[in-house]
Amino acid sequence: MSATNWHERAAALKPETRFFIGGDLATGSGGHFETINPANGQVIAAVSEGTPADIDRAVADGLKAYRSGSWSRMAPRDRMAVMYRFADLIEQNVELFALLDTLDMGKPISDMVNIDVPASVHCIRFTTECIDKLTGSTTATPSNVLHYINREPLGVVGAIVPWNYPLLMAVWKIAPALAAGNSVVLKPAEQSPLSAVHLARLFAEAGGPSGVFNVVNGPGETVGRALALHNDVAKISFTGSTEVGKLMLQYAGQSNMKKVALECGGKTPQVMMADLPDLATAAKTAAAGIYGNMGEVCNAGSRLLVDRKIHDEFVHSFMRESESWIPGDPLNEETNMGPLVTFEQQKRVLGYVDIGKKGGASLAFGGNVPQGLEKGAYVAPGLFTGVDSGMRIAKEEIFGPIAALIPVDGVENAIEVANDTIYGLAAGIWTSNLTTAHTLAREIEAGTIWVNCFDEGDMTQPFGGYKQSGNARDKCFDTVLAYTQSKSVWVKLV
Numbered sequence: 317m318s319a320t321n322w323h324e325r326a327a328a329l330k331p332e333t334r335f336f337i338g339g340d341l342a343t344g345s346g347g348h349f350e351t352i353n354p355a356n357g358q359v360i361a362a363v364s365e366g367t368p369a370d371i372d373r374a375v376a377d378g379l380k381a382y383r384s385g386s387w388s389r390m391a392p393r394d395r396m397a398v399m400y401r402f403a404d405l406i407e408q409n410v411e412l413f414a415l416l417d418t419l420d421m422g423k424p425i426s427d428m429v430n431i432d433v434p435a436s437v438h439c440i441r442f443t444t445e446c447i448d449k450l451t452g453s454t455t456a457t458p459s460n461v462l463h464y465i466n467r468e469p470l471g472v473v474g475a476i477v478p479w480n481y482p483l484l485m486a487v488w489k490i491a492p493a494l495a496a497g498n499s500v501v502l503k504p505a506e507q508s509p510l511s512a513v514h515l516a517r518l519f520a521e522a523g524g525p526s527g528v529f530n531v532v533n534g535p536g537e538t539v540g541r542a543l544a545l546h547n548d549v550a551k552i553s554f555t556g557s558t559e560v561g562k563l564m565l566q567y568a569g570q571s572n573m574k575k576v577a578l579e580c581g582g583k584t585p586q587v588m589m590a591d592l593p594d595l596a597t598a599a600k601t602a603a604a605g606i607y608g609n610m611g612e613v614c615n616a617g618s619r620l621l622v623d624r625k626i627h628d629e630f631v632h633s634f635m636r637e638s639e640s641w642i643p644g645d646p647l648n649e650e651t652n653m654g655p656l657v658t659f660e661q662q663k664r665v666l667g668y669v670d671i672g673k674k675g676g677a678s679l680a681f682g683g684n685v686p687q688g689l690e691k692g693a694y695v696a697p698g699l700f701t702g703v704d705s706g707m708r709i710a711k712e713e714i715f716g717p718i719a720a721l722i723p724v725d726g727v728e729n730a731i732e733v734a735n736d737t738i739y740g741l742a743a744g745i746w747t748s749n750l751t752t753a754h755t756l757a758r759e760i761e762a763g764t765i766w767v768n769c770f771d772e773g774d775m776t777q778p779f780g781g782y783k784q785s786g787n788a789r790d791k792c793f794d795t796v797l798a799y800t801q802s803k804s805v806w807v808k809l810v
């Protein structure tokens with residue numbers, strides 16, 4: 317499909333601006349808020365804004381549906397049939413989802429078509445396969461007792477998600493929650509509100525009962541907060557910043573002690589040891605690891621820990637690889653970098669470039685607004701060299717296409733610098749030495765380790781953080797289990 321077609325389709329698109337409560341499209345009681353296309357600053361739509369009253373309505377409908385058993389007690393095979401149809405419908409609507417998220421947050425359309433939508437469909441199919449594998453057990457008891465442990469859903473799950481993968485992050489929450497038999501109230505990020513309503517709509521079209529899957533748009537500080545504070549919400553599943561993640565724990569404590577699953581920020585190290593197997597591949601993968609999705613990735617490889625012995629060679633190779641990351645029109649299929657999500661985020665990232673320069677690091681290239689793209693929220697891919705682990709650009713999550721290269725000396729020093737962070741989401745390790753690889757894999761405090769590769773994975777594997785990157789895991793069978801609770805039943809056989 318040519319670029320012109322995507323533009324034509326975008327121009328013809330009339331985004332749905334309502335959200336979804338009780339099996340139907342709903343209008344919020346809070347007026348409207350504008351969602352802006354960061355590629356050109358134009359208003360895409362005025363979206364219906366929810367209030368805490370709308371959250372009350374959505375949670376009440378979710379609870380009513382849950383208690384009715386329409387979904388929570390549906391026979392596993394029937395629930396699976398609905399979920400498989402749901403996945404098929406998303407797959408059939410790939411263009412709609414691709415356009416909505418690309419317009420909303422600037423993600424390249426090719427990424428949506430080739431990564432986000434297929435990964436979302438795969439996530440739903442995987443969690444669906446788990447449904448009839450959720451079993452209980454019996455325990456060893458005296459002969460006059462039967463004791464069994466049942467797995468039951470939790471009730472109403474509140475899902476609060478960020479804007480960097482609007483569709484996929486929502487699916488990582490709602491798919492396991494629904495698979496386990498819960499009702500869901502989803503609160504999308506206010507920067508990317510357009511696609512979520514279609515998820516709920518398609519779930520209903522697939523045969524999902526009314527009230528089971530609700531979406532309410534609106535600001536985090538009011539609508540998100542009301543959801544996290546709600547006494548009828550059994551679990552909050554949150555992906556977003558560490559700062560707001562900490563608020564979720566407070567809200568749970570201030571309300572009903574709901575379960576809180578947090579997937580938060582990161583400052584992922586890519587450790588380049590002097591004996592790495594193939595410098596060109598490492599440099600190419602490292603560039604993709606920080607410039608993919610414009611660096612707006614929780615596990616972006618934003619810290620390059622490079623052994624001093626290969627420092628110059630690595631920088632040279634990395635600079636060459638970075639030339640293939642070119643900001644441009646996200647509706648053009650050839651584009652691999654769009655604008656940042658908002659002009660505010662652009663300002664924040666450019667602010668970090670200033671902080672890096674003033675802090676004494678050397679800006680090797682980029683980190684500026686690219687020529688000719690001034691109308692959008694663009695930042696050119698950039699690299700700081702000569703970074704010290706104590707500098708702010710080495711410590712804080714920039715969430716943009718800016719890498720910080722920190723020279724290291726050998727394995728011990730690499731471990732020390734890699735762990736010199738409040739975060740622990742992921743790490744990349746590049747070495748030919750088996751002992752070095754396993755030593756680093758063991759010592760680095762992170763939930764995911766990639767050896768001689770980066771950003772690989774599958775739905776079968778857990779994804780989540782150590783330290784302040786979070787307290788939960790997305791993907792994998794255990795995640796579906798985490799949306800259930802065990803009930804212990806002791807039966808006296810008289």
Ligand code: NAD
Pocket residue numbers: 476477478479480485503504505506534535536537538539540541542544555556557558560561563579580581582613614615713715741780781785786790
């Ligand atoms: P954010 O924390 O600002 O917002 C996330 C969500 O929380 C949004 O829906 C927002 O409306 C809501 N929110 C904000 N304040 C709230 C409040 N007081 N009460 C309730 N809800 C509130 O994060 P963001 O800027 O949207 O996303 C970027 C962050 O997400 C980065 O830190 C990134 O690392 C993280 N992230 C983590 C993962 C992961 O799997 N660990 C994945 C993607 C993104």
